Amino acid sequence: MILQQIFNGLSLGMAYALIAVGYSLVFGILRLVNFSHGAVYAFGAHAVIFFIGYHFGLIPAILLGVLLTGALGVLIDRVALYPLRKKKSPGISSLITTIGISYIIQNLLMMGFGSEKKPFPKLFDNRIVHILGARISTMQIIMFVTSVILLAILTFLIKGTKIGLAMRAVEQNEKNAGLMGINTNFIIAFTFFLGGISAAIASVLISGYYEILYPTMGFMVGLKAFAAAVLGGIGVLHGAIVGGLVIGVSEGLAATWFGSQYRDSVAFIILIIVLIVRPAGLFGRKGIEKV
Amino acid sequence: MEKIRTGINRLTEGFSYLETNVYKYRIILYAGGLSLSMLLPVFGFSQYMTRIFIMIGIYTMLALGLNILTGYTGLVSLGHGGFFAIGAYTTAILMLRFQMNFLIAVMIAMVFTGICGLLLGLPTLRLTGTYLSIVTLGFGEIVRMVIMNFDTVTNGTLGIRNIPRPSFFGFELTLANHGLFYLMLVLLILVTYVCIGIQNSNMGRTLRAIKADELAAVMMGIRSSRYKVGAFVVSAVLTGLAGGYYASLVSYIDHNSFTFDVSIMILSIVILGGMGTIRGMFLGAAILVAFPEVARPLMEWRFVVYGLVLILMMRFKPQGLLGWRSRLPYKIPVLKRSQTYREEKEANRRGR
Amino acid sequence: MAYLEVNKISIRFGGLTAIDKFDFKVEKGQIVSIIGPNGAGKTTVFNILSGIYRAAEGEITFDGRNLKDKSPQEIVSLGMARTFQNIRLFYDMRVIENVLIGTHIRTGYRFLDGLFRTKRFHLEEGEKIRYAADLLKTVGLEKRIHDYADNLPYGEQRKLEIARAIATGARLLLLDEPAAGMNPQESEELRQFILQLKNQGYTILLIEHDMNVVMNLSDYIYVLDYGKKIAEGKPQEILENQQVVAAYLGEGEVE
Amino acid sequence: SSSNKKDSGNGPIKIAVAFPMTGDNAEYGKSFLLAAQIKVDEWNANGGVLGRNIELVNYDDKNSGEEAASIAQKIVSNPEIIGVLGHFSSGVSMVAAPTYEENKVIEISNTASHPDYSSIGKYIFRNNSVISSEFKVIEDIITNDLSLTKVGIVAIKTDWGTTAGAIAADMIKNNPGLELVAQEEVLEGSDDYSLAIAKLQEAGAEVVISVGMYSLIAPLAKQYKAVDPDIQVIGLSNAYAQQLIELGGEAVEGIIFPVSFYADSDEEAVKQFVTAYVEEFGSEPSALAAQAYDSIGILLEAVKQNGSLDKETLRDTLNSITYQGITGETKFDEIGDATKEYTKLIVKDGKFVRYNGKAAQ
Amino acid sequence: MSLLKVENLYTNYGRITALKGINLELQEGEIISLIGANGAGKSTLLASITGTVPVAKGKIIFDKKDITHHRPNDIVKLGISLSMEGRGVFPRLTVEENLLLGAYTRKNKSEITTTISEMYEMFPRLAQRRKQLAGTMSGGEQQMLAIARALMSKPRLLLLDEPSLGLAPNLVKIIFDMIKDINRKGISILLIEQNANMAMRISNRSYVLENGQVKLHGHSKELMNNKEVRKAYLGEIIDPAVSKKVIQSLASSNL
Ligand SMILES: Nc1ncnc2c1ncn2[C@@H]1O[C@H](COP(=O)(O)OP(=O)(O)OP(=O)(O)O)[C@@H](O)[C@H]1O
Ligand SMILES: Nc1ncnc2c1ncn2[C@@H]1O[C@H](COP(=O)(O)OP(=O)(O)OP(=O)(O)O)[C@@H](O)[C@H]1O
Ligand SMILES: [Mg+2]
Numbered sequence A: 001m002i003l004q005q006i007f008n009g010l011s012l013g014m015a016y017a018l019i020a021v022g023y024s025l026v027f028g029i030l031r032l033v034n035f036s037h038g039a040v041y042a043f044g045a046h047a048v049i050f051f052i053g054y055h056f057g058l059i060p061a062i063l064l065g066v067l068l069t070g071a072l073g074v075l076i077d078r079v080a081l082y083p084l085r086k087k088k089s090p091g092i093s094s095l096i097t098t099i100g101i102s103y104i105i106q107n108l109l110m111m112g113f114g115s116e117k118k119p120f121p122k123l124f125d126n127r128i129v130h131i132l133g134a135r136i137s138t139m140q141i142i143m144f145v146t147s148v149i150l151l152a153i154l155t156f157l158i159k160g161t162k163i164g165l166a167m168r169a170v171e172q173n174e175k176n177a178g179l180m181g182i183n184t185n186f187i188i189a190f191t192f193f194l195g196g197i198s199a200a201i202a203s204v205l206i207s208g209y210y211e212i213l214y215p216t217m218g219f220m221v222g223l224k225a226f227a228a229a230v231l232g233g234i235g236v237l238h239g240a241i242v243g244g245l246v247i248g249v250s251e252g253l254a255a256t257w258f259g260s261q262y263r264d265s266v267a268f269i270i271l272i273i274v275l276i277v278r279p280a281g282l283f284g285r286k287g288i289e290k291v
Numbered sequence B: 001m002e003k004i005r006t007g008i009n010r011l012t013e014g015f016s017y018l019e020t021n022v023y024k025y026r027i028i029l030y031a032g033g034l035s036l037s038m039l040l041p042v043f044g045f046s047q048y049m050t051r052i053f054i055m056i057g058i059y060t061m062l063a064l065g066l067n068i069l070t071g072y073t074g075l076v077s078l079g080h081g082g083f084f085a086i087g088a089y090t091t092a093i094l095m096l097r098f099q100m101n102f103l104i105a106v107m108i109a110m111v112f113t114g115i116c117g118l119l120l121g122l123p124t125l126r127l128t129g130t131y132l133s134i135v136t137l138g139f140g141e142i143v144r145m146v147i148m149n150f151d152t153v154t155n156g157t158l159g160i161r162n163i164p165r166p167s168f169f170g171f172e173l174t175l176a177n178h179g180l181f182y183l184m185l186v187l188l189i190l191v192t193y194v195c196i197g198i199q200n201s202n203m204g205r206t207l208r209a210i211k212a213d214e215l216a217a218v219m220m221g222i223r224s225s226r227y228k229v230g231a232f233v234v235s236a237v238l239t240g241l242a243g244g245y246y247a248s249l250v251s252y253i254d255h256n257s258f259t260f261d262v263s264i265m266i267l268s269i270v271i272l273g274g275m276g277t278i279r280g281m282f283l284g285a286a287i288l289v290a291f292p293e294v295a296r297p298l299m300e301w302r303f304v305v306y307g308l309v310l311i312l313m314m315r316f317k318p319q320g321l322l323g324w325r326s327r328l329p330y331k332i333p334v335l336k337r338s339q340t341y342r343e344e345k346e347a348n349r350r351g352r
Numbered sequence C: 001m002a003y004l005e006v007n008k009i010s011i012r013f014g015g016l017t018a019i020d021k022f023d024f025k026v027e028k029g030q031i032v033s034i035i036g037p038n039g040a041g042k043t044t045v046f047n048i049l050s051g052i053y054r055a056a057e058g059e060i061t062f063d064g065r066n067l068k069d070k071s072p073q074e075i076v077s078l079g080m081a082r083t084f085q086n087i088r089l090f091y092d093m094r095v096i097e098n099v100l101i102g103t104h105i106r107t108g109y110r111f112l113d114g115l116f117r118t119k120r121f122h123l124e125e126g127e128k129i130r131y132a133a134d135l136l137k138t139v140g141l142e143k144r145i146h147d148y149a150d151n152l153p154y155g156e157q158r159k160l161e162i163a164r165a166i167a168t169g170a171r172l173l174l175l176d177e178p179a180a181g182m183n184p185q186e187s188e189e190l191r192q193f194i195l196q197l198k199n200q201g202y203t204i205l206l207i208e209h210d211m212n213v214v215m216n217l218s219d220y221i222y223v224l225d226y227g228k229k230i231a232e233g234k235p236q237e238i239l240e241n242q243q244v245v246a247a248y249l250g251e252g253e254v255e
Numbered sequence D: 001s002s003s004n005k006k007d008s009g010n011g012p013i014k015i016a017v018a019f020p021m022t023g024d025n026a027e028y029g030k031s032f033l034l035a036a037q038i039k040v041d042e043w044n045a046n047g048g049v050l051g052r053n054i055e056l057v058n059y060d061d062k063n064s065g066e067e068a069a070s071i072a073q074k075i076v077s078n079p080e081i082i083g084v085l086g087h088f089s090s091g092v093s094m095v096a097a098p099t100y101e102e103n104k105v106i107e108i109s110n111t112a113s114h115p116d117y118s119s120i121g122k123y124i125f126r127n128n129s130v131i132s133s134e135f136k137v138i139e140d141i142i143t144n145d146l147s148l149t150k151v152g153i154v155a156i157k158t159d160w161g162t163t164a165g166a167i168a169a170d171m172i173k174n175n176p177g178l179e180l181v182a183q184e185e186v187l188e189g190s191d192d193y194s195l196a197i198a199k200l201q202e203a204g205a206e207v208v209i210s211v212g213m214y215s216l217i218a219p220l221a222k223q224y225k226a227v228d229p230d231i232q233v234i235g236l237s238n239a240y241a242q243q244l245i246e247l248g249g250e251a252v253e254g255i256i257f258p259v260s261f262y263a264d265s266d267e268e269a270v271k272q273f274v275t276a277y278v279e280e281f282g283s284e285p286s287a288l289a290a291q292a293y294d295s296i297g298i299l300l301e302a303v304k305q306n307g308s309l310d311k312e313t314l315r316d317t318l319n320s321i322t323y324q325g326i327t328g329e330t331k332f333d334e335i336g337d338a339t340k341e342y343t344k345l346i347v348k349d350g351k352f353v354r355y356n357g358k359a360a361q
Numbered sequence E: 001m002s003l004l005k006v007e008n009l010y011t012n013y014g015r016i017t018a019l020k021g022i023n024l025e026l027q028e029g030e031i032i033s034l035i036g037a038n039g040a041g042k043s044t045l046l047a048s049i050t051g052t053v054p055v056a057k058g059k060i061i062f063d064k065k066d067i068t069h070h071r072p073n074d075i076v077k078l079g080i081s082l083s084m085e086g087r088g089v090f091p092r093l094t095v096e097e098n099l100l101l102g103a104y105t106r107k108n109k110s111e112i113t114t115t116i117s118e119m120y121e122m123f124p125r126l127a128q129r130r131k132q133l134a135g136t137m138s139g140g141e142q143q144m145l146a147i148a149r150a151l152m153s154k155p156r157l158l159l160l161d162e163p164s165l166g167l168a169p170n171l172v173k174i175i176f177d178m179i180k181d182i183n184r185k186g187i188s189i190l191l192i193e194q195n196a197n198m199a200m201r202i203s204n205r206s207y208v209l210e211n212g213q214v215k216l217h218g219h220s221k222e223l224m225n226n227k228e229v230r231k232a233y234l235g236e237i238i239d240p241a242v243s244k245k246v247i248q249s250l251a252s253s254n255l
């Protein structure tokens, strides 16, 4: 039972982790709490459904949907956030802006698709595998593998490539990054593109797993993923994944010991406890400040 | 776009110009504004309108409370809905279960909310920035979960209803007799007074220094931890007061009255109005509370437009609508016949 | 016993020993300088003295009291205040407010006094404000009282930082490269200013690369290199010390 | 003061419709508004009521108590409005109800299910099934039709879900033939029920009562069947909606639940409503939409029988009439609750069909 | 041939006009020094040239190309590189990563590696600390890093904003020698210095800025003999009245 619940928690955590990676990415590069990420996530699944509705076939629809969501990320940046950066306005006004954006996306989705829960096509034939006496579905394994691959790609991109170095430079000081010859606008747009893409990939996988989608689907999951990203340490991608798993598993254990209705509170309680012990998250480093 | 920008800029510049020039008449202005709001009900507004005014008042109080934490101290809370809920539930439970008078119940609720503020503030002292924000967000959600699951006290998801209206010496305050409106006004004046008191004393100055540069503040001998926790407590207490009043106003509360959206709304008011200002909270609350009402005819576009409003305001006035720096000279009290006073006069005579 | 006595302090960052058994002392009313090449550990000494870092070993006695385990706030209230190598003002606040923050530890009234505007509040606040205004006048910032700190030119920001430290009531001031970024005339003015502080009884511990300032001001100089003391003495002795010339001053004439 | 104010005469009679039209639950608000409009159109085609046309005034409460409270103030300050159809959730309805009661405006909710809701006042009515009577039917299904004993409950954690879940638990505990093996509450906002399912399965549940709308029961059934293909799921009447089958697909095959409204019924009145509704909305009406349709019907019938718009007598008439609608015969009791009759439905081959017990299948 | 030409340049910060019609010309292969008091607008001029603040009016021509409203990254690509005031290192990147960023516009990896080792040769301290996070370096170490990073792009025009700030005296000499060396290799240099003496000594021509305008310009040798320049910027003649005033105001205060 406990083991089963841990596995259930792990797969739940995988969903958080998938979304959290995108959060952490944008967050890590732009120091921006992107509250629109949950809405962008919902947009991803809806975009795919839209293309399926126009008989594009599943795979092309997914590709198109994912790209469109990436483009949405870029659009959000260009239209709403770029002007704020140009004015060097305080970070908190960007936060409010992203909240405004999520209102807009969510309500437009509702107007276009209706607010009800709708079926999303099954992506894979879901088979059950038994490991150590616990059940795992193939879909859960696929989600796990995808997140790890996504993580590996993004980590390599950021740590091992020139554009990644540029991204980190932009994070620390946009003006000076420009003086190094870095096209900062492009780098930031690219980051948002990646953020959008990763949100869309997450939403396709998760919607495919639960076979369900609706405009507000990103809200609670988004908050949890945000918590996971912070739990792991802001901007630390592998931290985001571990954070997601920690939250998922603790929800599983909470449901076993106390009942499903305590799930959410336990996730946040764990978050608070971890942060009290490690103020910069599990893998985050305390910001250095040379006096 | 350009027009909107210049429009908004001109408007706020106008305001700040007014500030410098109308300063002399401020007493008259305050008195005028106050008596105008006292007279509001006499103009025969419907209960619907009265209600909106009251909601603006409540959100102004909430924003003033959060402003202490976010505006002055720079700690961004995404969970003030939690304190709001604690204030409301405590008041409601005390009034219903123990037949307490509104005032006593609210005061106990304020103390209790303050303790919760302390309990949240203390362990999170080492956290900064986003880490702190996510913890407050978690706090807000945990409060909701406690409300939902702690049935014996909070009545769970069923919520608490039939919360009595405040009454004094057997006189019940309602919307119809405008009692609730005046009570709101009194509470709002009280809260504003407290905020002005904090702003203009050592506490306010210290909080702003912590916001500007905590390390430098510590190097000036400021015990920043104490002040940060203090800000948490004061902020929670004021929010608790608003919660208590709210419970008694709507007479039905449940966990859905205090969602994340409420926390966001309070924060939006603070930022839209202008962090660290008192005037801004009034304007911010008026705009964001009234907007959904005014925009009712837009139907389903309403919240799309609401989102747009937030974005545009931030884009053109990121420091908030009334968030300018005061251009008035700093007030320096003068002691007659003191040496400095004489010196100053002399300097003036010589013409600098 | 000297006013400030530092006994064999050391600190390490990872594998790097940034300060290695450094000891020095400052007598009351003196101007003492610490000089040394870049990265020698001078600022780190200040960070240890002011309580930001904790020395791994060694002892510090200030005004007869041991500073071990004292918090930065306690150290300030004992009478030691500092400025920063990179200026750290409260930029969003007015010049006078910056100084008022300096007076914070000498505030006697309570939160409730402020809330209810008691007589005590009015008296004390009035006194503090006038004190701040006077202080600003003496450092030559009287025209800037109402300005916001970030609108000040560099040199005036330096002065304001010193004024803010003085306002804490400290008698020992730690100044970290106050003349950096100043032109010769400005640094000469600064030199005069520091001298004046000395004459008023302040004790000053100074880090500075401007030899014009250091050599003309210091009563005594310590030279650090790689965290170790390589020389100490009166200015003239330091100028003639071959080790110092090699490691720090460089051959040729001194500016 | 306005209770005796005479309405000015020949303009249309107005009825307010107050539901979430935006936000998470907009789908419900929109469908109720449509159902109500169909009923009003029928009446208007027959000359209206009391010789006057009928008009719906639509308000969006976003399913928020705060919005509902201010809408209620707005509604009562409009003397032309004789009654309100709304609000959606019990919590929201109960914030608004005192205002209606104070101003003697009739409120009928087709959805609110909080036990205390209708007792808030004399002008407050509910045209929704009373849950305890629904559970009688469910008890019958489990014991007599299915002959199962080990029952699990999954309830959505809302005011309605908590109350209904508790009633279900009572029902099982009071029946010596049944055993309650586990009861789990799940939160809104997550589509993953694996944690609750694992507990129910561990406890050995044979039949699971899902206390929630189609949006709970469809994914629940899907996830449950993945781990235990033999599980029997039972729903409540408000899960009856076309989306249940769209969303649940094969997984909802065999789900049984009681309903007071059946869209494929042969009754002429039902057919007429369903045709009109499908034409506009594109999908079949849910039980709740049917109750919205009937609620307007009862109110208009009461106006007609009362012969005037006098608020007090109108309320009394409403309390005394028996109305034959598409959700069966409806009569309000003293506190304002409606009693209903139920038939059983089962999902079979992607369709809702009548269920007559295991033997009959 | 003139490499850089600034014509009638105006730049504003909000309401403050920081540059009021600057005219300046730099020939290929020249060193030009720019001197002036704090707040004269020197840094603003460099910011305008590199495109980090928007130009209000006027023209900037680099190598016959109008770059007035170009973005910073495009300007860097053309061969202008800036070592900025306040160092501007990326604090949470390592020393080596900072250097790599300096070479962001260059493609050839092996050449970049060669340049990096050249830099390490020039500043051994950086070589010792290649993996240290730049933000934890001492002030002077960061200054070395900033200069090295600016050289990494192999610019045609190097803009140096107070390169000697916070450097130890021996290093100051090294830096100035280095500037001459770099120049000999064909890189033109625009140098801002508070240490006007040194700056004018190594530069061909100098511009004196005051209040956002060019007050004087000419060959450095001639300017150094200009009485006013000597008085105001070279710190040779200290106005006795000034120091007296300071002393008096301090004496009269009751600190
Ligand atoms: N937090 C830290 N982590 C790692 N190394 C550090 C840290 N702080 C200082 N250092 C190192 O310790 C040494 C001493 O630094 P410090 O700032 O004290 O030098 P300094 O003498 O003030 O030099 P400068 O004259 O350049 O300001 C430097 O080499 C620096 O890189
Ligand atoms: N970001 C800014 N916002 C507003 N005003 C500014 C800003 N930066 C500089 N200024 C103002 O512009 C003027 C010129 O400043 P600048 O930094 O160019 O001077 P500088 O000659 O480089 O001085 P320093 O020797 O101190 O570096 C000054 O009056 C300064 O106050
Ligand atoms: Mg230093």
Ligand SMILES: [Mg+2]
Binding pocket: E042, E043, E044, E085, E161
């Ligand atoms: Mg400069």
